[in-house]
Amino acid sequence: MRSEGTFLIRNKLGLHARAATVLAQLAVKFDATITLFQDEKQAAGDSVLALMLLESSQGKEVKVVCEGPDAEPALNSIGELIEQRFHEHE
C-alpha cells in the first residue's frame, strides 16, 4: 500500500521542535514507512531531528508519502495534523 498527499504548513511557527515531535510521535503509531519531502530535502517521519532539518516554515508545501499496511490511515492522520496547525493557536 502506498498513499501520498501534499499539505500546506499553516501554523505560524512551522515545523519547529514541538510540531516535529508531535508528528514523529504520531508517525510511529502506524505500520507504515512515512517520508516527508520539501523542496530537495526529505525526512523520515519518525525522526524529530530529520523533520527539523526540513526547516519547513509557514506557507511551505510538504509532500507526505506513506508506504505499508497502514499507509492510508497514516496519511490521513498526518495530513489532518498539519492542516490543523499541529493543534497550535496560530
Added chain:
Amino acid sequence: MKLSSLTSEDCSKAAVLFNSKKRILEFISQLAHEKLPHLTQQEILNALLNREKLGSTGIGRGIAIPHGRMSGAQSPLALILVSETPISFDAIDNRPVDIFVALIVPDGDCQLHLKTLATIADKLNDKEFCKQLRSAKTDHDLYQVIVEHS
C-alpha cells in the same frame, strides 16, 4: 549557520553530574544568565520549564533540546552539556538523556528559530558527532568537538 557560532567554550560542559530534569535545567539557566546578564536566572528557568510543560524536549536517542524563546535575547545562544549519567527526561522514546543542547532564542523570528533548530539537528543527526560529545572528558575537549564538526 554554524553550531560553533551559537556557543562558546564557557557554554560547553562535559561530564556534568545532575540527577534530575529540574536540576540540569537550573544549571543551564544559571550558565545562560552568566552569558545574558540582563535576563535573570529565574526568567530563563521559567522559560525552559514552561516549554517542557508543553511537551518534553527529549527528542530520542539520549538527546534533549531544552529551549526558551525570550524577548530579551538578541541572538540565539546554545549551551551544550553532556551528563556523566543519563537523566530521566520524559523523552519520546522513554530513554534517559545525556546530551543536552539548550537554546535561548529571540522571540518572534520564526525563520531564524527554524534555521537554528536545523543547524543543531544537522549535527545531532551525526552519530559520530554524538559519540565524540559523549567521550569528551573536559569542557575544552567538548568545545573542540563542536568546533571541529562545525
